[in-house]
Amino acid sequence: MFSQHWFNISPHIPVAKRALLILILTCLHSGLSAQSPPTKPFVQYNERDSLYLNRIHKAGRGPLDSSRLTRTKWERWQRLGREKLQELLGLQQIAKDCKGHTPTVALGERIPEDGYTRRLGVIETEPGIKIPFWLLEPTGLSVHPRPIAICAQGHGGNSWNNYAGIYNSQSEEDRAHSRNATPGLEAVKRGFTTIVPAIRGLATAASIADPKGRHGDQLCRAQLVHALLAGRTAIGERVWDCQRLLDWAQDSLVGVDTRKVLFTGNSGGGVLTVYMAALDPRIKVAVPSCSFTSYTSATGYIFHCDCCLVPRVQVELGDFTDIGALIAPRHLMSVHGRQDSLHHFSDVELAMERVARVYRKLGHAERFSHQWGDQGHQFYPELMWRFIEQAIGTIEN
Numbered sequence: 001m002f003s004q005h006w007f008n009i010s011p012h013i014p015v016a017k018r019a020l021l022i023l024i025l026t027c028l029h030s031g032l033s034a035q036s037p038p039t040k041p042f043v044q045y046n047e048r049d050s051l052y053l054n055r056i057h058k059a060g061r062g063p064l065d066s067s068r069l070t071r072t073k074w075e076r077w078q079r080l081g082r083e084k085l086q087e088l089l090g091l092q093q094i095a096k097d098c099k100g101h102t103p104t105v106a107l108g109e110r111i112p113e114d115g116y117t118r119r120l121g122v123i124e125t126e127p128g129i130k131i132p133f134w135l136l137e138p139t140g141l142s143v144h145p146r147p148i149a150i151c152a153q154g155h156g157g158n159s160w161n162n163y164a165g166i167y168n169s170q171s172e173e174d175r176a177h178s179r180n181a182t183p184g185l186e187a188v189k190r191g192f193t194t195i196v197p198a199i200r201g202l203a204t205a206a207s208i209a210d211p212k213g214r215h216g217d218q219l220c221r222a223q224l225v226h227a228l229l230a231g232r233t234a235i236g237e238r239v240w241d242c243q244r245l246l247d248w249a250q251d252s253l254v255g256v257d258t259r260k261v262l263f264t265g266n267s268g269g270g271v272l273t274v275y276m277a278a279l280d281p282r283i284k285v286a287v288p289s290c291s292f293t294s295y296t297s298a299t300g301y302i303f304h305c306d307c308c309l310v311p312r313v314q315v316e317l318g319d320f321t322d323i324g325a326l327i328a329p330r331h332l333m334s335v336h337g338r339q340d341s342l343h344h345f346s347d348v349e350l351a352m353e354r355v356a357r358v359y360r361k362l363g364h365a366e367r368f369s370h371q372w373g374d375q376g377h378q379f380y381p382e383l384m385w386r387f388i389e390q391a392i393g394t395i396e397n
């Protein structure tokens with residue numbers, strides 16, 4: 001049973017208090033670094049809207065509030081949190097809809113590349129839903145068995161192909177490289193057996209249509225609306241697909257170490273990374289990029305795209321940072337860009353401190369890292385791979 005009373009929830013912490021904490025934090029940080037962004041709120045609302053948002057978006061409102069977590073209650077907190085998260089994501093409904101279906105995988109022929117091979121695969125994760133993915137396997141490397149990497153795309157119809165080094169045009173290739181949007185290539189060149197799936201509602205190849213532009217001609221919103229109506233969520237469908245892929249990878253891939261699984265993604269792929277790792281203990285290293293922060297800013301602005309919506313999550317579980325804390329004590333690195341216009345420096349700092357506190361409480365402060373890159377909404381390979389390789393190296397052979 002999952003109730004509001006695990007931790008004797010004290011009076012709610014209003015958004016206004018968060019705003020004050022953020023101001024203090026930002027002022028302190030401004031004194032330490034000349035690079036700190038300005039201290040003003042991310043957005044400002046008029047008085048009526050502010051009062052309303054302050055009232056409904058309260059940090060610490062849900063039972064998963066990680067700031068009240070104690071070491072002794074950790075295992076129960078984590079178990080109950082995952083159970084409730086499964087329900088809120090609609091995973092039980094998806095499982096019910098897929099009763100009797102066994103996912104199948106078809107793989108194309110190996111295409112040799114420089115230092116690795118590339119195969120196109122298709123997994124049927126629920127009846128009639130065939131999700132394409134790239135399987136990249138290193139060649140000529142001596143490390144056996146190999147760790148597994150799953151790299152999840154964000155918004156962008158062809159991003160999953162770009163992640164695996166496939167481009168429709170020279171300009172698409174140039175753009176992908178300028179934003180370091182090739183994590184699959186980086187993973188395979190570092191010795192990971194790498195899976196790069198098309199993500200439902202994000203990849204054109206794995207999305208339902210939006211006839212007449214009813215959902216704004218946005219694939220992800222069309223997915224969201226259909227999913228919500230059917231008792232699912234868009235995130236839930238994405239987690240479902242990736243879990244089925246991981247099932248297959250663990251059962252069928254040869255020469256891999258199934259105890260060493262990395263999941264990473266930028267933007268919408270980073271949001272998926274947090275949910276996937278929070279729910280699935282098979283993920284041993286999680287690196288969400290330009291995505292992991294609180295659901296709302298101090299003033300109540302919602303950071304993530306509509307398709308990341310999980311109904312009732314704030315009141316029935318907690319903040320996104322509380323969901324992310326379910327990953328502890330496994331290795332977790334969050335990366336953000338100082339010039340990322342979709343996120344806010346002070347809100348991110350406060351959110352990451354909330355997560356760091358959980359890792360400290362559990363005695364594994366070294367397994368959590370938060371770092372800032374100097375650019376915008378993109379991957380920062382020079383930051384993330386150092387952490388990943390160190391983390392993978394600590395997992396027992």
Ligand SMILES: [Zn+2]
Nearest residue numbers: 220305306307
């Ligand atoms: Zn979206």
